Amino acid sequence: MASRPRRRSIHERHVVADTVLDTRGLSCPLPVLRARKAMQRLPPGALLRVLATDPGTVRDFKAFCRASGHELVESRTQDEEFHFLLRKA
DSSP: OOOOOOOOOTTSSOOOOSEEEEOTTOOTTHHHHHHHHHHHTSOTTOEEEEEEOOTTHHHHHHHHHHHHOOEEEEEEEETTEEEEEEEOO
16 A cells, blocks of 8 residues: 655644745835735635744734734744744635
8 A cells, every 4th residue: 555645734843835935134014015915926725934034023923914814823933033934814
């Protein structure tokens, strides 16, 4: 019997996003505005990974997802960068 490929859980550390948006070096509100524009081009359920350097994006992306209905799947800091994984509603 052939084994089926293992599906990755959204809870695993390295989830592959459908799109990556690099907003490093941009200040508020540009990272969220660019993410909003990128989300408009994605189908429902798609994943968008956002890379940012502005510490305010942690608060901003929580508020953005709450207001828009998108899911904030992951929010983490790595080497003074902020990584967000959003699932389109």
